[in-house]
Amino acid sequence: MLTRTTDKASNKWDSLLPLPKPYVVPGGRFREVYYWDSYFTMLGLAESDHWDKISDMVDNFAYEIDTFGHIPNGNRSYYLSRSQPPFFSLMVELLATHDSDALKKYRPQMEKEYAYWMDGVDALQPGQANKRVVKLDDGAILNRYWDDRDTPRPGVLA
Template sequence: MTLTEAINTTRRHIDAHWEQTFRDSSQAPTAREFPLPRPHTVPSTDPCMWLFFYWDSYFTNLGLLRQNRLEQAINNAENVIHCIEQIGLVPNISVRIALNRSQIPVSAVLFEDIFRHTGDLAWLQRAYAALNKEYAFWMAMRLAPNELNTCGTNADPITLANFYDVISHRLVDIPTDPVARMQYLRHKMAECEVWDFNPRFDQHAANFNPVDTNAILYQFEIIAGDFARTLGLPAEESVWRERAAHRRTLIDRYLWNAAKGFYFDYDWAHGRQGQVVSAAPYFALWAGVCSDDQAATLAQNLPLVERAHGLMTCAEGSNTSKN
């Protein structure tokens, strides 16, 4: 089988099995789940994964749109809008214990893809209103003193204890001391707003400005400005442009390491860059944060995380803390 034949076979398989990934949670048990108004796309047909996951929905939508399944892509976008309208954020997962945290905010680029396909200005107005509300969450609840964003959780002790029941089988280094355990669980839950679980944040995720989160928020601000222009809101467009320009300056100041030609997460609590080389800087390339010179340097440094079958999340030898 040639490479082209293999690709076409894979595409046909995906197209034939999309319906197996569509789930209606509108009547789900509300004690556990946060019901969604439209069918959502799940990342796996394993029943344990039959939930809505925030950033998975964006990448899934790319496939749906490519295979002319606009209706389901709109359903996913509508569920994102619903979450923002109802709880002010898009949860990491559509379960009750996850309503205290979000995930890398891909709503803007997800909405942009839908609008490109529909041109529906009335829908864009709703989506734009949702973006404003979600942005308020990130800037009120996840803003570090250096004006870049961090990750975190608003979970209470009971929710953290429930979280332990969910993750304990996945981790081997959970402290036995009650206070240390709660601190550890809060860190692990905060990681879920970025990557769960990883060595990037030295066991204190809320103390860091993640490269990928801030790169996506830069993209978010650019797209929101584009929406404001499309909707005839020049004053709001100007505000979004200023926000994006300011964030780009801060990203260059705190996250870019010119000597190494790479972006690093920034430990704002201790005033230093993290040490872990990861694939996260390539979100900055995708989001348009980089200058031409930075982009070229990042491309040259790709072998730091590139292996035969793709990219490693974190480079070998960069595990400076327990996972």
């Protein structure tokens, strides 16, 4: 299992965002954790009874919600303008099968993530979209992927 830690006093030119706890990365070439990939990693960790690692990873994602207002695509500065599919509540639900306090503990962050994805919904008219929400002609609400930056992604320029 490949785990990483980050140093809060990292190089000022480093795009890696520090996280408070160790985390599992998807492969040897990565120093960063990716949001939705981590849910599937957690499923494997649960089968292997590594609840301490799951707890650390959920703590890290809660930290990102508290710090950035959402969970970025990954813990890199160039991912701060976008997210991946919202899996945080599923991560908390998984942890709650082992830790009965998890739902209560992480409720504030689940609500913050929901607010991030639903931001602007109240002002939408049918057929309109705003950031991550779309209101269909029949009034149904959908979410979509949205990047707050309208420039090329820095990660692809590196």
